Amino acid sequence: MSEKALFVGLDVGGTTMKAAVVDETGHHWPSVSANTESFKGQDVGLETMCETIRRAVKAADKTMADIAGIGVATPGTMDIAAGLILDPPNLKPWRNVPVRQHIQNVFKIPIAFQNDANAAAYGEYWVGAGREVKSMVLFTLGTGVGGGIIIDDKVLEGAHSHGGEIGHMKIEMTNPRLCGCGRRGCLETYASATSVTKRARESLTAHPHSKLAAIAAIREEDLTAKAVFDAANDGDELAKKIVDDSAYYLALGSMNMMHIINPHAIVYAGGMTHAGDAFLDRIRHYIAELALPVPASKTLIRYAMLGSDAGFIGSAACAKYMVQGKL
Amino acid sequence: MSEKALFVGLDVGGTTMKAAVVDETGHHWPSVSANTESFKGQDVGLETMCETIRRAVKAADKTMADIAGIGVATPGTMDIAAGLILDPPNLKPWRNVPVRQHIQNVFKIPIAFQNDANAAAYGEYWVGAGREVKSMVLFTLGTGVGGGIIIDDKVLEGAHSHGGEIGHMKIEMTNPRLCGCGRRGCLETYASATSVTKRARESLTAHPHSKLAAIAAIREEDLTAKAVFDAANDGDELAKKIVDDSAYYLALGSMNMMHIINPHAIVYAGGMTHAGDAFLDRIRHYIAELALPVPASKTLIRYAMLGSDAGFIGSAACAKYMVQGKL
Numbered sequence: 317m318s319e320k321a322l323f324v325g326l327d328v329g330g331t332t333m334k335a336a337v338v339d340e341t342g343h344h345w346p347s348v349s350a351n352t353e354s355f356k357g358q359d360v361g362l363e364t365m366c367e368t369i370r371r372a373v374k375a376a377d378k379t380m381a382d383i384a385g386i387g388v389a390t391p392g393t394m395d396i397a398a399g400l401i402l403d404p405p406n407l408k409p410w411r412n413v414p415v416r417q418h419i420q421n422v423f424k425i426p427i428a429f430q431n432d433a434n435a436a437a438y439g440e441y442w443v444g445a446g447r448e449v450k451s452m453v454l455f456t457l458g459t460g461v462g463g464g465i466i467i468d469d470k471v472l473e474g475a476h477s478h479g480g481e482i483g484h485m486k487i488e489m490t491n492p493r494l495c496g497c498g499r500r501g502c503l504e505t506y507a508s509a510t511s512v513t514k515r516a517r518e519s520l521t522a523h524p525h526s527k528l529a530a531i532a533a534i535r536e537e538d539l540t541a542k543a544v545f546d547a548a549n550d551g552d553e554l555a556k557k558i559v560d561d562s563a564y565y566l567a568l569g570s571m572n573m574m575h576i577i578n579p580h581a582i583v584y585a586g587g588m589t590h591a592g593d594a595f596l597d598r599i600r601h602y603i604a605e606l607a608l609p610v611p612a613s614k615t616l617i618r619y620a621m622l623g624s625d626a627g628f629i630g631s632a633a634c635a636k637y638m639v640q641g642k643l
Numbered sequence: 644m645s646e647k648a649l650f651v652g653l654d655v656g657g658t659t660m661k662a663a664v665v666d667e668t669g670h671h672w673p674s675v676s677a678n679t680e681s682f683k684g685q686d687v688g689l690e691t692m693c694e695t696i697r698r699a700v701k702a703a704d705k706t707m708a709d710i711a712g713i714g715v716a717t718p719g720t721m722d723i724a725a726g727l728i729l730d731p732p733n734l735k736p737w738r739n740v741p742v743r744q745h746i747q748n749v750f751k752i753p754i755a756f757q758n759d760a761n762a763a764a765y766g767e768y769w770v771g772a773g774r775e776v777k778s779m780v781l782f783t784l785g786t787g788v789g790g791g792i793i794i795d796d797k798v799l800e801g802a803h804s805h806g807g808e809i810g811h812m813k814i815e816m817t818n819p820r821l822c823g824c825g826r827r828g829c830l831e832t833y834a835s836a837t838s839v840t841k842r843a844r845e846s847l848t849a850h851p852h853s854k855l856a857a858i859a860a861i862r863e864e865d866l867t868a869k870a871v872f873d874a875a876n877d878g879d880e881l882a883k884k885i886v887d888d889s890a891y892y893l894a895l896g897s898m899n900m901m902h903i904i905n906p907h908a909i910v911y912a913g914g915m916t917h918a919g920d921a922f923l924d925r926i927r928h929y930i931a932e933l934a935l936p937v938p939a940s941k942t943l944i945r946y947a948m949l950g951s952d953a954g955f956i957g958s959a960a961c962a963k964y965m966v967q968g969k970l
Contacts, residue, residue, distance in 0.1 A: 393937070451802055465903070467799065474905025475778055476937045481902040484935060486895055490817035499933065568813055575808040576792070576903055578801025606826065608811060610720070610803045 321384045322376075323635040324369050325439075327432060327627030328352060328361075328390040330406035334624065335368045337376035337383070338632035340640070342443030345376030347628060354407040361410060362418045369423070385426040385639040387631030388415055389435035396477040399429040428634035432627055434471045434480055436620075437464025439630030440583055442643055444621040449580035453573045454620065455482065455566065457586035460496065461504040465577055469643045471634070483508070487568055506565035509541035509588050515558050516544045527552040545591040559591065560598055567602030574603075574611035585620035648711045649703075650962040651696050652766075654759060654954030655679060655688075655717040657733030661951065662695045664703035664710070665959035667967070669770030672703030674955060681734040688737060689745045696750070712753040712966040714958030715742055716762035723804040726756040755961035759954055761798045761807055763947075764791025766957030767910055769970055771948040776907035780900045781947065782809065782893065784913035787823065788831040792904055796970045798961070810835070814895055833892035836868035836915050842885050843871045854879040872918040886918065887925055894929030901930075901938035912947035 325344075326335040329352060336347035348371040350364050365388065373380055393402040399416025401407065416429040430438070437446075437454035446452035446466065456462040461483030465472035472479040483504035484497055492501030493511075505511055516539055520529045527547045532539040547555035570582045584596075600617050607615075622629055637643050652671075653662040656679060663674035675698040677691050692715065700707055720729040726743025728734065743756040757765070764773075764781035773779035773793065783789040788810030792799035799806040810831035811824055819828030820838075832838055843866055847856045854874045859866040874882035897909045915922075927944050934942075949956055964970050 449802075467794070468797075470795075472794065472904065474938075475776075475907040476905055476941050478902060478905040478935060478938050481905070481935065484902040485812075485899040486933070487813060488816050489814060489895070497935070499935075568816070572812040572899070573903070575805060575811040576900070577799065578803055578805035578808070580802040606813070608805060608808065608824070608826075611801075611805050614803050 323632040324386045325628035325632030335372035358410040385635035387428040387635035389432040389631040428638045433462035434464040435630035436626040439626035441466040442633045445583040451579040452581045457588040503569045512541040526554040563598035571607040581616035589619045650959040651713045652955035652959030662699035685737040712962035714755040714962035716759040716958040755965045760789035761791040762957035763953040766953035768793040769960045772910040772945045778906040779908045784915040830896040839868040853881040890925035898934040908943035916946045
């Protein structure tokens with residue numbers, strides 16, 4: 317038997333799910349993963365979740381009797397307090413899935429349930445980029461812009477499970493871009509990886525001799541956010557402008573969080589962070605220009621450290637907090 | 644001796660300060676006030692604070708021995724944790740004033756210290772517009788736009804005392820108005836009473852025959868935010884447009900708070916709320932149009948209830964929370 321309390325963290329994504337045993341210090345055993353295959357329906361999905369939890373325990377060479385609690389994170393929409401997935405765009409055709417209750421019935425130990433971006437934020441806060449601070453905002457930069465807010469060891473879930481939906485703060489009125497959510501002017505539509513690609517495509521007509529135009533001319537699908545960042549690192553002026561604009565938009569969203577939440581640290585996660593330190597420095601540059609002097613000078617501005625492990629580590633952290641009453 | 648624990652709440656403003664004895668249920672005795680007269684210097688200011696506290700105790704027919712704690716709220720800039728006013732634009736020429744320590748030395752009982760807008764939010768949360776909810780965002784609409792955020796009985800102070808500075812979230816990039824803070828595009832520069840007047844003045848050239856132009860022609864200073872709201876209630880088209888735009892800007896700021904904090908209630912305080920229910924209904928209209936469906940339908944949208952008493956009631960609430968460990 318282990319001296320430290322053990323938890324299982326499970327992070328369910330639209331494509332795959334990932335789980336591992338995590339001890340109360342945040343150390344984790346090898347993770348296991350499975351295809352989510354939401355199209356097979358929610359009953360199959362719930363069984364895959366349980367089986368992935370069992371496999372994670374086995375991969376750690378433990379038994380279920382060693383596990384003090386399980387944390388499960390899923391994409392929204394959801395009712396966190398009720399333990400329900402409601403109508404998730406990334407897990408179709410699931411609807412009103414009683415995740416927490418089902419897993420509780422199977423394993424009969426405490427089950428914590430959380431939004432996936434919130435869980436990732438909690439993982440980074442616990443043992444990642446925010447490990448030495450008491451409040452943190454995470455921006456997850458991918459197809460969209462998600463986020464999680466942690467204040468004094470607590471996830472800001474919100475009254476209706478919408479806390480930390482920071483990709484959908486509106487930052488433009490005059491000429492607002494259309495967002496995937498149907499609204500206009502959301503941060504997501506400026507600062508996501510999808511937006512980098514979109515802004516690159518929009519600029520090609522005006523810059524027919526740019527490196528980006530050359531890439532798109534061969535195969536349009538190759539003009540990805542990564543290609544834009546690579547071209548910027550190679551010195552292409554148009555790509556540099558698009559990357560710089562992205563840094564500005566993220567700085568603007570970060571400044572707003574500094575003036576609303578005023579966290580100790582702001583952390584960026586997701587594919588776009590592969591752009592490296594030059595991109596982070598441009599974000600910092602614009603934050604210094606935009607924000608009020610005290611938060612501008614004192615807020616830690618960092619990349620996430622846990623990669624795609626943040627979700628299951630944060631899920632385990634939710635379980636630990638529930639079982640032990642502390643992080 | 645009273646059966647209920649008693650506190651003094653003191654709310655220091657740029658022009659006047661106000662204090663009263665408040666019991667642990669939020670009931671308060673008659674308030675007293677004094678001119679702040681910050682120009683006389685901070686030593687005089689601190690003595691006026693202490694004297695105002697003594698007068699409040701006397702006005703309640705109590706003695707200092709009856710008081711369990713004192714809460715003091717002041718405008719920023721400040722270091723809440725350290726109990727310091729730093730460099731307050733509304734209390735010149737004060738600088739680095741050890742408010743909490745000074746009052747503690749004088750009265751030798753527990754002293755809570757808080758930002759004035761945070762305290763007003765806490766007062767509304769305790770016994771005003773947010774009394775039955777567990778999270779609330781307050782917008783204070785006056786010369787500027789201030790705010791306070793309460794989550795689970797706690798004031799969101801922020802890592803550097805900048806939590807809830809929601810007037811300085813940026814909502815416009817293309818054509819951003821210049822804010823008093825030196826930045827551009829802040830909510831404050833769209834949604835404050837000052838902005839109502841400013842937008843009214845800007846519109847006069849294009850609308851020389853409007854009621855607002857007639858008011859300004861007689862005496863320019865009479866074109867106040869109140870005059871614009873009155874003209875709108877009288878059916879003046881230009882005034883209606885300016886008021887409607889104000890409702891839109893406030894709805895936009897509120898929507899952003901719904902997607903970041905996702906509180907149970909959003910509450911508006913300050914002079915602009917005299918505009919009445921028609922204005923509140925326009926804010927609600929735009930929130931329904933702008934926000935994600937769940938928070939749009941579930942968030943309570945209200946005017947504040949405590950008027951200018953919110954600050955001292957909230958200050959007393961901070962003292963109560965400090966002394967009793969609960970609200």
